[in-house]
């Protein structure tokens with residue numbers, strides 16, 4: 001390990017050991033490149049900033065077979081609640097999933113990367129980077145003092161608070177109104193059906209967002225995300241109110257953890273610069289409807305690694321070459337994301353009475369179609385359910 005620490009020249013330096021960073025590390029190291037991950041936290045995976053939900057379908061698509069210890073709960077669907085408490089359930093193969101134990105999941109991903117040949121430095125924070133002779137030199141504050149690490153490619157996997165893009169001169173400025181504020185307790189004794197994740201909607205519940213209960217083996221993640229532009233109080237205050245208002249669920253519940261974080265719900269377009277690629281939350285790639293980001297983060301890293309491999313082989317890590325990664329991402333997610341952004345704008349216009357109407361009229365499969373950006377169904381539905389006309393107009397008006 002000491003030998004490694006003194007050798008501060010690598011093919012690829014990855015900043016951040018979340019899901020995006022460790023998957024990128026595995027993919028790049030397994031292709032034979034010297035790969036180093038620096039992680040500012042002293043423990044990978046902790047504290048978590050996540051409700052830990054992930055679909056089986058999403059994992060299968062990426063070829064990820066979870067280590068059983070990563071799984072804390074198994075889910076067969078979602079139960080959605082209108083402001084007055086009407087419940088609609090969504091079930092089916094595509095809804096099956098897991099509530100992970102993310103502290104184990106992230107360590108497992110790191111272990112997989114290390115087995116593929118990647119090196120890791122924890123409690124090591126990237127502080128800035130400069131270009132010298134066509135290579136990036138990244139300054140890293142480690143437990144042993146400052147180090148300078150030279151790399152052909154730097155992958156910014158540094159999450160929602162990412163600085164790598166900014167250091168590389170990319171425009172990563174986003175409006176504060178484009179961030180969901182998320183806050184969450186992990187609680188014991190939560191009385192909610194374990195086979196569902198539970199999602200609660202309403203202006204007074206979680207303005208422009210939703211509240212959730214994700215059951216785990218012997219606890220549950222109970223949290224909410226709000227957009228501040230619609231909020232009258234802090235996210236924490238909404239969460240306390242939500243818990244107090246659902247005595248039937250929480251009367252014996254006690255917290256064992258509190259955590260929170262920002263969720264970027266608007267994407268930016270530039271994900272690469274000369275010798276630099278951004279993946280996962282660092283490129284703001286979360287699903288703009290539900291804020292889930294793990295599968296997209298992992299997928300972006302798989303794509304980025306493929307392009308990094310070609311670029312390193314060619315000895316050309318220019319922005320032009322790395323742009324292929326942006327293109328791949330756009331082909332896979334571009335259109336869908338545009339539709340989801342439009343859907344988000346629509347959802348932001350909904351009032352409590354609209355949620356009630358949707359709960360009355362829509363079935364689980366309709367709501368699933370909505371979340372998949374299959375919006376034409378809303379228009380078709382208007383033909384049979386004229387009560388939806390007002391909502392369809394809200395959707396069509398931008």
Ligand SMILES: Cc1cc2nc3c(=O)[nH]c(=O)nc-3n(C[C@H](O)[C@H](O)[C@H](O)COP(=O)(O)OP(=O)(O)OC[C@H]3O[C@@H](n4cnc5c(N)ncnc54)[C@H](O)[C@@H]3O)c2cc1C
Pocket residue numbers: 015016017018019020021038039040041045049050051052053054124125126127157158159160161162163182183184223259260261262263279280281282286291292293294295297
């Ligand atoms: C409250 C909440 C609930 C959520 N629930 C879900 C959910 O249920 N399902 C889901 O799929 N997604 C969920 N998300 C989103 C999900 O957590 C993220 O999309 C996902 O973690 C993105 O992975 P990442 O690797 O890109 O970033 P992160 O997981 O944020 O990892 C970034 C890593 O970089 C490190 N880092 C940052 N800066 C530096 C630096 N300068 N030097 C070194 N290291 C650095 C950080 O310490 C961190 O370990 C939730 C988010 C929040 C806030």
